[in-house]
Amino acid sequence: MVTCLGDLFYPDVGERIVRLLQRLDVTVEFPSGQTCCGLPLFNSGHHDEAARVARRTVDLFAGSEHVVVPSGSCAWMVKHEYPGLMTDAASRAAAEGLAARTSELSQFLVKVLGRRKFQSAVEGTVTYHDSCHLLRGLHESQSPRALLRELAGARFVELAGADECCGFGGSFSVRLPEVSTAILDKKLANVEASGAACVVACDAGCLMQMRGGLSRRGSRVRALHLAEVLDPDRDVQ
Amino acid sequence: MTSRAEFLGRIRAEMARTPGLFPATPSVRPARPRERLDVLRRELSERWAESLARFVGEFERVGGVFHRVARVAEVSDVIAAIAAEREMRKVVSWHPDALRLDLAGPLSGRGLEISTMPGGEVTAAERERLRGVAAAAELGVTGVDLAVAETGTLVVVSGAGRPRSTSLLPACHAAVFDRDVLVESLAQAGLVLEAWHEGSAADARGAAINFITGPSRTADIELTLTRGVHGPKEVHAVFVEDGLVGGARG
Amino acid sequence: MSDPDLATPFRERASRALGDAFLKEALTIATTKFITLRQEAFGDYPEGEELRDRARAIKEATLQHLDQHLERLIDNVERRGGHVHYANTAEDARRIVLDIARRSGARLAVKSKSMATEEIHLNEALEAAGVTPIETDLGEYIIQLAHERPSHIIAPAIHKTKGQVAELFARELKRETRPDPEMLTRIAREELREKFLQADLGITGANFAVAETGTVVLVTNEGNGRMATSLPRVHVAVMGVEKVVPSMTDLAVFLAILAKSATGQKLSVYTSLVDGPRRSGELEGPEEFHLVLLDNGRIKQIAGTLREALYCLRCGACLNVCPVYRQIGGHAYGYTYPGPIGILLTAMLEGPESVKDLAHASSLCGACADACPVRIDIPRMLIELRKEVVERRIAPWPERVVFGAFGWLLRHPALYRLSAPIARLLQRPFARGGRIPRLPLFFSDWTRTRDLPVVAARTFQERWAERERRR
Numbered sequence: 001m002v003t004c005l006g007d008l009f010y011p012d013v014g015e016r017i018v019r020l021l022q023r024l025d026v027t028v029e030f031p032s033g034q035t036c037c038g039l040p041l042f043n044s045g046h047h048d049e050a051a052r053v054a055r056r057t058v059d060l061f062a063g064s065e066h067v068v069v070p071s072g073s074c075a076w077m078v079k080h081e082y083p084g085l086m087t088d089a090a091s092r093a094a095a096e097g098l099a100a101r102t103s104e105l106s107q108f109l110v111k112v113l114g115r116r117k118f119q120s121a122v123e124g125t126v127t128y129h130d131s132c133h134l135l136r137g138l139h140e141s142q143s144p145r146a147l148l149r150e151l152a153g154a155r156f157v158e159l160a161g162a163d164e165c166c167g168f169g170g171s172f173s174v175r176l177p178e179v180s181t182a183i184l185d186k187k188l189a190n191v192e193a194s195g196a197a198c199v200v201a202c203d204a205g206c207l208m209q210m211r212g213g214l215s216r217r218g219s220r221v222r223a224l225h226l227a228e229v230l231d232p233d234r235d236v237q
Numbered sequence: 238m239t240s241r242a243e244f245l246g247r248i249r250a251e252m253a254r255t256p257g258l259f260p261a262t263p264s265v266r267p268a269r270p271r272e273r274l275d276v277l278r279r280e281l282s283e284r285w286a287e288s289l290a291r292f293v294g295e296f297e298r299v300g301g302v303f304h305r306v307a308r309v310a311e312v313s314d315v316i317a318a319i320a321a322e323r324e325m326r327k328v329v330s331w332h333p334d335a336l337r338l339d340l341a342g343p344l345s346g347r348g349l350e351i352s353t354m355p356g357g358e359v360t361a362a363e364r365e366r367l368r369g370v371a372a373a374a375e376l377g378v379t380g381v382d383l384a385v386a387e388t389g390t391l392v393v394v395s396g397a398g399r400p401r402s403t404s405l406l407p408a409c410h411a412a413v414f415d416r417d418v419l420v421e422s423l424a425q426a427g428l429v430l431e432a433w434h435e436g437s438a439a440d441a442r443g444a445a446i447n448f449i450t451g452p453s454r455t456a457d458i459e460l461t462l463t464r465g466v467h468g469p470k471e472v473h474a475v476f477v478e479d480g481l482v483g484g485a486r487g
Numbered sequence: 488m489s490d491p492d493l494a495t496p497f498r499e500r501a502s503r504a505l506g507d508a509f510l511k512e513a514l515t516i517a518t519t520k521f522i523t524l525r526q527e528a529f530g531d532y533p534e535g536e537e538l539r540d541r542a543r544a545i546k547e548a549t550l551q552h553l554d555q556h557l558e559r560l561i562d563n564v565e566r567r568g569g570h571v572h573y574a575n576t577a578e579d580a581r582r583i584v585l586d587i588a589r590r591s592g593a594r595l596a597v598k599s600k601s602m603a604t605e606e607i608h609l610n611e612a613l614e615a616a617g618v619t620p621i622e623t624d625l626g627e628y629i630i631q632l633a634h635e636r637p638s639h640i641i642a643p644a645i646h647k648t649k650g651q652v653a654e655l656f657a658r659e660l661k662r663e664t665r666p667d668p669e670m671l672t673r674i675a676r677e678e679l680r681e682k683f684l685q686a687d688l689g690i691t692g693a694n695f696a697v698a699e700t701g702t703v704v705l706v707t708n709e710g711n712g713r714m715a716t717s718l719p720r721v722h723v724a725v726m727g728v729e730k731v732v733p734s735m736t737d738l739a740v741f742l743a744i745l746a747k748s749a750t751g752q753k754l755s756v757y758t759s760l761v762d763g764p765r766r767s768g769e770l771e772g773p774e775e776f777h778l779v780l781l782d783n784g785r786i787k788q789i790a791g792t793l794r795e796a797l798y799c800l801r802c803g804a805c806l807n808v809c810p811v812y813r814q815i816g817g818h819a820y821g822y823t824y825p826g827p828i829g830i831l832l833t834a835m836l837e838g839p840e841s842v843k844d845l846a847h848a849s850s851l852c853g854a855c856a857d858a859c860p861v862r863i864d865i866p867r868m869l870i871e872l873r874k875e876v877v878e879r880r881i882a883p884w885p886e887r888v889v890f891g892a893f894g895w896l897l898r899h900p901a902l903y904r905l906s907a908p909i910a911r912l913l914q915r916p917f918a919r920g921g922r923i924p925r926l927p928l929f930f931s932d933w934t935r936t937r938d939l940p941v942v943a944a945r946t947f948q949e950r951w952a953e954r955e956r957r958r
Binding site: 002006007008009010011012014015030032033034035036038040041042043044045046047049050052053056132133135136137163164165167168169170171172173174175176177178179180181182183184186208209211212213215216 | 815
Binding site: 238239240241243244245247248249251252254255256257258259261262263264265266267295299354355357358359364367368371372387388389390395396397398400401402405423424426427428430431434439442443444445446447448449450451452453454455456457458459460461463465466467468469 | 513516517520541543544545547548549550551553554557558561567571572573574575579583623624625626629642643644645647648649652668669671672673675676679680683684699700702708709710711713714716717718728732733734735736737738739740742743750752753754755756757758759760761762763764765766767768769770771772780782786787789790794795
């Protein structure tokens with residue numbers, strides 16, 4: 001599942017994931033006709049709309065053995081909310097089936113494929129921001145850290161306040177932009193204080209928010225997706 | 238005005254519309270709390286030293302001052318010392334039946350003004366006067382009905398001869414206790430509370446049970462901790478190894 | 488009056504709060520401290536997680552037999568000589584308390600901290616009826632003197648500097664002192680000690696009421712709860728119906744986690760269990776005890792979407808971890824209860840219309856649900872409120888149209904895919920070096936403080952489709 005933000009704004013991330021997985025001998029398919037998981041609709045209270053989108057997505061991935069999602073929030077939407085949005089037993093069962101087959105990227109690499117060690121595509125120090133849906137929705141804080149700690153060719157440091165929100169929150173970032181920015185400023189102050197060359201996240205929303213703030217302040221620190229630090233073309237040196 | 242029936246009727250109507258969010262039951266209560274408590278006390282009496290050690294650690298952590306004496310006769314010395322160190326003269330104390338020791342006698346002639354609270358009902362005028370005495374007192378001496386080791390808490394039950402004000406109005410509170418009142422945990426304190434209310438047990442005592450965990454405090458101004466806001470600024474606990482009058486070993 | 492004008496949009500109130508440098512610093516220090524203390528307390532307490540589960544279960548179980556537990560509570564309170572009153576609305580509750588004050592000839596009332604009495608706006612009503620209410624919790628006393636509302640559920644004066652408090656005491660009490668918390672506390676102790684001793688009426692809330700025994704439980708640190716329930720002739724406790732707990736055994740579970748969640752203390756300094764009026768032989772204690780059971784929107788939620796919010800212990804843990812609260816503080820929310828749970832309680836008390844903006848005062852990060860001692864799923868209910876606002880057409884129609892259109896587009900992939908080339912065209916005048924530093928209209932709010940990414944020259948789907956075509 002490429003996700004709407006991933007498709008439109010970060011297609012490189014999607015391509016790197018495909019190469020990475022293929023290098024790990026995973027057969028990668030891409031069901032066409034993907035749009036969005038519907039989370040923005042759900043979070044804003046438009047549940048009928050969200051349910052229609054969910055139903056379509058469940059059908060789209062009906063034949064997939066496993067679904068890998070580069071964003072924690074989209075993975076959460078599918079795994080956590082899709083079943084409850086369905087109004088009949090058959091759809092609910094199908095949604096539960098999809099939920100069981102879906103993982104966020106780091107979960108897929110570490111828990112499904114059992115792979116932790118990768119060559120780093122960046123140099124220097126990396127730090128990690130826990131995106132809220134991955135951390136608290138999917139209870140996942142270990143898989144991304146395992147991958148980052150074992151990166152060959154880069155050093156990992158913990159970020160102060162790693163588990164604090166970056167202020168994106170979807171439409172929150174444009175409904176309350178001043179508050180969203182104040183929250184972001186706190187996050188970025190921590191990022192810069194960490195001394196890391198880049199901050200890694202497993203969510204396109206967090207990346208859009210953090211990258212947007214870092215580039216506005218002319219920072220040399222980069223905000224990267226996990227897939228941008230795992231080298232898809234080289235083995236561990 | 239809304240009646241009981243109307244009010245509860247509305248609640249019942251709403252309750253009928255939903256089974257709730259998930260199956261749930263309240264805590265399992267002991268069928269015969271007093272019996273359970275007797276058994277617990279026997280068990281606890283074997284490890285009172287550990288409970289005491291834990292109590293002391295927690296009590297001191299919340300700012301309490303702990304004293305230990307071997308015999309009940311030594312308690313008055315500790316009280317006199319506390320008063321002397323703080324240049325306090327006015328002492329108010331529970332009635333000796335509630336305190337389980339005689340304080341007024343041993344403390345007389347030491348330059349202290351001791352007011353012992355009466356053991357029974359008094360006139361309204363006398364109550365007013367005694368309130369003034371308690372408000373003017375600098376040191377209040379009480380017993381302890383329960384000491385909870387887990388949290389360093391002293392529990393006092395009100396009633397005749399054991400007024401609430403003694404542990405509340407004076408700036409310094411000293412509480413005297415022995416091993417019989419020690420329990421280890423809040424859960425055990427829950428059992429004690431059940432036992433204290435079993436049947437008509439509650440009728441024989443006052444209407445207030447107070448858990449006291451250290452001196453009165455606040456951090457309402459810039460999160461700076463200050464003590465003695467309304468209640469006492471200092472809390473002392475005096476432990477009597479040999480036990481108080483009328484106890485298991487007393 | 489520091490009460491923000493509710494006619495000012497929430498966004499503006501929030502932005503104003505963001506501009507208050509002292510508030511920001513006070514909030515950061517206070518919330519960070521509370522978070523650390525809570526983490527340490529639970530870190531040291533392995534039983535804590537299981538007790539939180541049990542506490543949640545007790546709350547749910549109590550609601551499932553709420554009528555029985557309340558009947559038992561009422562019977563026991565009355566058996567001990569207390570009186571029970573039933574308030575459907577805030578106005579009913581005010582009327583009941585005023586009645587009690589009038590019948591007992593009270594002129595001076597001392598109040599222990601009670602969010603329930605804040606909620607029903609009791610103080611104004613008492614003053615209007617010639618009864619002087621004195622807040623005795625130091626934080627509440629300070630804001631009462633300042634004519635403000637509390638900005639945090641358990642630390643109401645968190646937004647005030649010691650300098651401001653010293654000025655306040657000098658102005659309102661004619662007591663001059665250095666801005667030293669120790670000295671200021673001493674002044675408050677002296678001033679309020681007099682009031683406690685003179686007051687005719689003690690008004691409190693109740694953290695819990697034990698049904699099995701008819702006991703009202705007050706959790707405080709200062710001792711004002713003990714004073715207010717022991718010295719005046721009459722004691723009135725105002726309590727939301729959801730505060731009842733079945734037994735003392737249940738109470739012990741809550742006591743074990745409440746103070747830890749609120750301030751990191753194992754127990755607050757005073758936990759006072761009050762069994763009604765003074766008994767024979769007691770020197771202190773009220774002659775009369777009144778328990779006012781308060782509905783004010785709670786009963787409707789028993790079968791409503793906010794049922795889980797009825798578990799709330801009013802500990803404030805969710806405020807301390809909320810990224811929004813931590814930035815804007817309590818006043819900006821505009822109602823009695825701020826923070827994550829505050830939004831839910833506001834909806835409960837004032838209806839969904841009141842939270843059409845507040846329901847969006849959250850990034851749905853979930854830190855509140857994590858911190859809540861009884862594991863209330865606040866984000867889920869915030870989404871439910873947003874849903875209600877949409878379904879009841881309280882949300883502005885342009886928003887409903889846009890989201891409706893968006894939803895439609897997501898189900899028509901060919902048209903959805905057209906959005907990329909259209910966006911690429913539209914963004915051309917704004918793109919600078921792979922970023923968009925400024926956009927007009929809808930996204931201008933974003934670009935005021937952040938860059939936007941450009942829509943990629945070729946989206947993932949376009950690249951994949953091309954690859955497939957080549958094969």
